[in-house]
Amino acid sequence: MIRSKVMWTGLALGLVACGPGPEAEEDPSEHACEQVGSEGAMVSAGADADSAAAVGIGEEPWTVALVDDGEGVYRGFVEVTVDEEADTLLFTTVEGAVTGLWADGEDVGLPSAAPNADCPDEIPEHWDLELTPGTWTLELGPAAVDTVWLIWLDASGHAHDEAQEEAL
């Protein structure tokens, strides 16, 4: 009788321990695709890096209004400030608009872009950006369009999580 109780108790404890793991986060690429129809927050880009408009890394997109240089060409700067290292994903629906990346005032160059595999027609460009603490500035343009849609997301859930897979 006691042995049975121990057995069933052990089994119950085992079931609890082996229960469902942490809820899987939505893949950022999929989330970005879902947000394409939303304007999100509107912001006016700064005319230069020193006056860059603040945007954020988060779930919502941004529609950035660029500055007309007077000759029908549009440009602008936006920035984010991060307090700790972060792996992020930047998506845009406007191919060719994001042209530069600066870290604390230093031109670090953009890595190569690729379409969002989940919706390549809607989001033709995205970048994997590993950010260190500091201020990161995006250069937009020169462009033939006056607004740029973008969304900047934390990369959690984007790559395979080996630890999570081993726990399943």
Place this chain on the structure above:
Amino acid sequence: MRAFFAMFLAGCTTGPGTGFATLAAVELDAGFAPEVARDLGDGWFLVDSGARMRLDAFAAEVGRVALQELEGRGGAFDPASPPPGYTLCHGGHCHSDEGRLVDYADIEAELAGEGARFADVAWAAVGSLDLLAGEALELGRVEPSPELPAADLTRVALQDVRIALAWEATGGPLDGVVTGSAELAMTSLTEGFELAVDRDTDPRLRVGISWTPGAALFDDMDPAAMDADELAARLQERGLDVEVR
């Protein structure tokens, strides 16, 4: 009765001239396509300096397009755990430490070492392409046969590519109008993809390939003196879009 049954079975096996799938056609779309943000209309486009450019010629001669398999495999890797020199693998590409996007197929070839090579499994002749006018070709004659053998196809290659470019540019940091031209020769222009040809493959396939370089091809370059090797490297990095239908 036994002889009849044996003959029936023999007839059901894959004999000479039959493959696991038929490659009905290779469709090639090629054209210069300025990005939405760069397109000024009337053939003019922006480069990152703010200069405006227009191409007077963008012509290519392509020997053939080939579907390739990596022979001497042993370079397979787990995209969740990229090899040294690469990070953030997804969608068929990994990011190199130099900021380039590299196909899985090319990384596998690198890991497999000297014994590995890409072999052509099926190919079709191409010819002249006018990328300014744009081309949409259906290459129906597949060699050595449209009947594909069992294979793990991992790369598409445009082979023996010769390109002639001519342009004019003005505005931005330029004084007046600048004209220029360049001729490029590329052994191959490749793109990784995955198609396992086996008994589970759709019996009839069409492979669509898009070659659509854009304005970014000319970013951060002097319109008066563009380096042909740099242009070729950028064309390779932009690559192709491949779709199996």
